[in-house]
Amino acid sequence: MNDLQLNPDGSLRHFLSIEGLKPALLEQIIETAASLEQVAKRAVKKVPVLRGKTVMNLFFEPSTRTRTTFEIAAQRLSADVINLDVQTSSTTKGESLLDTLKTLEAMHADMFVIRHHESGAATFFARHAAPGVSVLNAGDGWHAHPTQAMLDMFTIWKHKPRFDRLKVAIVGDILHSRVARSQIHALNLLGAMEVRLIAPQTLLPEQPESLGVHVYHNMEEGLRDCDVVIMLRLQKERMQGAHLPGGDEYFRCYGLTEARLQHARPDCIVMHPGPMNRGVEIASSVADGPQSVILEQVSNGLAVRMAIMAMVLGGQHEVRP
Amino acid sequence: MNDLQLNPDGSLRHFLSIEGLKPALLEQIIETAASLEQVAKRAVKKVPVLRGKTVMNLFFEPSTRTRTTFEIAAQRLSADVINLDVQTSSTTKGESLLDTLKTLEAMHADMFVIRHHESGAATFFARHAAPGVSVLNAGDGWHAHPTQAMLDMFTIWKHKPRFDRLKVAIVGDILHSRVARSQIHALNLLGAMEVRLIAPQTLLPEQPESLGVHVYHNMEEGLRDCDVVIMLRLQKERMQGAHLPGGDEYFRCYGLTEARLQHARPDCIVMHPGPMNRGVEIASSVADGPQSVILEQVSNGLAVRMAIMAMVLGGQHEVRP
């Protein structure tokens, strides 16, 4: 994976997974995002970093929110954007994923942003991509969602820049969450003091400790003295299966309430990748409360995606806004 | 409403409803549209008024026609445009309208163009919008469709600039028409001599006279000496309900034919917001005849939407093309 993501000089070629990257590269993403964030404050919110480049959004799973942030990020960098509605495309005519990739590449795409329900889809694309073409993983199966993890790291860094002092709790459906998987890798790489998972046994992967985390089944205990708490979205379809009781019952055990948040440090920040199920995994009073940085995460997502796009295509040295 | 739409200096902040606006502001929109209309005649049909701004089209009801004119208007002003397909977005995952608004705002949207099946949706957005973010109502329930009304006023003004001398008839399904509601307010604000509604009792709101109009149930009488006749689209789904007999019967009573148009003034212009049901509310010979300005309305819609976008975001003084 490492080899595939990096150019021979160690710079970023694709962005597929946090796993295998060096801490310095994650820090570079954070610093580049901090720099590009300034663009949003200008009257004309554009830089010409990717002018004349074509970015193709290939979403095999629908996600207006994530696709839109990638689209805006590309527009801000002056790229041309093509949104491919994959539901109605040739893949439904029986064309293979590889034929689709090669066909789009032949249209001189410079970058693919790909979301796919199968783990490894983005890596497959990257393995077969032509020289000069970059692939960004916007979520593949249960595997990884590395731009989400990096926007979360950027958000944490802006509030609490010393990762080595942080206790971070991730709460909810870890088992099915590509977001959680990428966050755990990123937090460990950036040297977080402690990463905790809080979840019922049925929503944890096997042998979670092998990921370098501590496991809790109780919110009050798991939140104690935390600096950051990251709530995960509970997929409604899971609640109807064997994994879980109903939403009310889940909220009673694992919902983040004001009372529970008291167990964390007073300056603990509350995060959520969105969209939220209010009253299921998080109380509205917490979601909208003073410790919530949930909307900041969205803005930070723009800056981080601009940073990663600029790094893979523009080269680090050309990124100054 | 007035407070919400205007900045403290009286300039336009949002555009939600004709109701409550001052005549001078409506005249300013008309004048700005007249100025921006010149852009369409250039070889390069663009002005940089909104360069680097992000306009988001949020259509909770599908409308290719209206969405497209807003999209082209924004392109001509050099804005970046994001079309959000709301049918597939997080709102279907149970996210509230307010969460959707706040999330999109966090992506640094500068303007929302919103169409929604519920009356008051645009006002709700405007009430919660962050400073610097503008909301344009592209139709909310039965309430208002103010940009349509303003393009109609602009169209009338180009042919008959003295509103105080005009008799204007609005014909058809007034009850369910947000277009008619906005037109009536605009015509009264601009001082039209007389506004008439021509419709069967079942397609009129209660106490229509309270709107400052005269009511007719007979086309020949209602059209007599009119300078402008505005036909409304008959929603097919209404015809199947209790409100109305079939399309043929409707056309026999309330369809605009050449013979009926003879009762109006010889220079009376014929308008329709489109798309037309030919042979239901209007005869093809009238729709395509010399008095029809129906296609001009479409072009005027571009100029008026550019004007309103420029006024809310660019500030009046920066709008010179």
Next chain:
Amino acid sequence: MNDLQLNPDGSLRHFLSIEGLKPALLEQIIETAASLEQVAKRAVKKVPVLRGKTVMNLFFEPSTRTRTTFEIAAQRLSADVINLDVQTSSTTKGESLLDTLKTLEAMHADMFVIRHHESGAATFFARHAAPGVSVLNAGDGWHAHPTQAMLDMFTIWKHKPRFDRLKVAIVGDILHSRVARSQIHALNLLGAMEVRLIAPQTLLPEQPESLGVHVYHNMEEGLRDCDVVIMLRLQKERMQGAHLPGGDEYFRCYGLTEARLQHARPDCIVMHPGPMNRGVEIASSVADGPQSVILEQVSNGLAVRMAIMAMVLGGQHEVRP
């Protein structure tokens, strides 16, 4: 048709059909494409030929691949592009095709790219288009797909510039193929030495010889000494009808295999408009083999569509990249 496609000075006004065009015009398209192809090799892959122009993609049949190449071609020429999702537009509200055209024209569209399931739809549009508005046929019924034919001619020309020395075989479902129809006209106009059709009787039009071709029912005979072989896509829905046996049986008789390709000239190139049914009309080893130029066709499609767009709107003299 000729009159409709050309301006009085013989330059291209619309692009509807190969039929009726002069060879010199086809050669001009090829030369312009060769020139514009260089744009794709620049760091900033854009030229301002269509800056400020609005190109509208009207696809009444879904086709992500073709729509995307037109969209990218327009972006590269700096045009503004509007994609109209015709499934959800006013045409489904009962508006006629002519009303749709006139409405979109009133939005100051400069060019329509239209795909429609009815033969003659693009010509209908062109016949009613306002002065200054151009129509490109992106496929109409079984009639024509002229930009596909021209990208195929451009592809052949790059490998084998002397058409008068070429034997070209077109293989597969000729009967239902607008692509084949346009290719046959183009090859004959450019003076190809011989055009062959290879197909079962059930997939040939009546009196195919009237098209100026030789007919074969046997692959080995038809491919003998060919310089170019063009495979057509087999529509799956045809295989289920009376026209044809199953995919395996078809492949056994008319599939292009390495063994069969041996009957053609050693430097014979293999083409396919895509998307391919591997193992039905073409073996994977051929599709991905050294004689295949199938992906080049996609890239050439961009250059040819840029060329045609520039010629109809920009005028030939302004096209220099």
